[in-house]
Amino acid sequence: MDSDRVRIAAQGQLTMTDAAWEQARSRAAVIGALAARRKTRLADADRAAAELGVSRRQVYVLLGKYRHGSGLVTDLAVRRSTGGKGGHRLPEPVEEIIRDLIRRRFLTRQKRSLASLHREIASVCAARGFKAPTRNTVTRRILMLSPVDVGRRREGAEAVRPSQSAGGDVPVIGSVLEQVQIDHTVIDVIVVDERERLPIGRPYLTVAIDVYSRSIVGMVVTLEPPSAVSVGLCLAHANGDKRPWLERLGVEADWPMSGKPKMLYLDNAAEFKSEALRRGCEQHGIGLAYRPPGRPHYGGIVERVIGTAMRKIHELPGTTFSNPTERGQYDSEKMAALTLAELEKWLVLAVAAYHGSVHGTLGQTPTGQWTAGVTATGTPSVSTNPTAFLVDFLPVIRRTLTRTGFVIDHVHYFANALKPWIGRRDSLGPFIIRRDPRDISRVWVLEPDGHHYVEVPYRSISNPAVSVWEHRQALGRLRERGARQVDEAALFRMIEQMRHVTDTAAKMTKRVRRETERRKHAGNAGPAMRASAVPAPPVAPAGTDPTGAPMPRFEQIEEW
Known part of the structure; x- marks a missing residue:
């Protein structure tokens, strides 16, 4: 295209x-x-x-x-002009006045009225020479606060007790996708590279589970540490039809669970609080909630799923077990046998087996619970454009348009679609750009009207697709050699040299092998972003591992 x-x-x-x-x-x-x-x-x-x-x-x-x-x-959104930069944005001093008076006057047992609060805010603003905010603006600031926190401060702890879970228990979830929990873990197994079958280390797993049905709705396996991108990829996987992805993996299994969550329940890790995740969730009507500090039972469902999955992983060759004591004299690196792709297939088959096993808490299978939930509430809402959905959760970069396009980390990007904006670029300001760290050969640029993204590739189409990690490695290598100024040509020459060394080395180190596999996996990941042209491998029958051998049943995924 x-x-x-x-x-x-x-x-x-x-x-x-x-x-x-x-x-x-x-x-x-x-x-x-x-x-x-x-x-x-x-x-x-x-x-x-x-x-x-x-x-x-x-x-x-x-x-x-x-x-x-x-x-x-x-x-x-209001489609009329916003009055230019900052046209509808309140000055920070006014925002500070609102925050201060809400805290000192409104959130108290005196329970002052909204009208009284607004009058005082207007009075303070006038005394300091600022235009007073409207009453609706003050109301919106209050609505952004936690209702439980507002009620506790104005009415007391007893007044809000009915709004909270009784006895410290998590509130009951009554429908599919009403709450989805996401978490990461490092997988307790060492994988090998595809070429030499030598160990490259432990990969990471990001899992999304529907609390109502206990179904796993999304899964991402990567060699990259958990990040905001991992969360976005997992959400995109949960939201889309999984059949094309299963066909590319060469796995014959049913995985019907998909749809947009109504609420995401997360822990307080940094990757769960990124701007891209917050705005993307708000845009798609996905609520965000975080685990209260000191309450480990909140969010515990996904952790129990991951914990039991890891115990099944301990049956695979190359497992590291949970700790050195449990591992004993077992040589994990020597016994490692599965590639990252084979591990991903095993996990898919394990998920299929789990979905068909009776769940101890539910009294039926997760598939049965999911089907019953869909029958009661209707088919879950899904995004009609998987690419757009994933782009919404990619990291944000801001750059100014030049006569030759955009320059991001010494790499030039250009497309004919940019030409109408180049002549008036001085009046447009920085553009919003989204970039997939797994493949930086193209970026998505938000049009000035803010309604569409335009895909913009490398200006030099001869440059190979690379990941952001490979790019940074080459940049660091150039600077180690004393390069004061780095240009695009030198950068990609270094990348080609690094790849040549990697591809021709007879005995590669674990780090280099891991970089190679990471590059391969990144290039094949994200089916919503780019269709794979690689023929699908032979299909593994359900209930077997990628080699065709019987797979251990994933019988009891959650233990209370």
């Missing part, structure tokens, strides 16, 4: 001011609830109008946009 013409729908959330984004998000919360009903009664429309501060007619207009759009927050 001509990359100059590749345009995918974009959120534009990164180009919206905070105030505009908050307004769109509050609208989506109200209008989304109306859209979920088959009919919208006048009384419901009037309540929504009062809550949003608009007319009944405007409620129906917004409802039409939401239903005929993509169901995204930005479908309900």
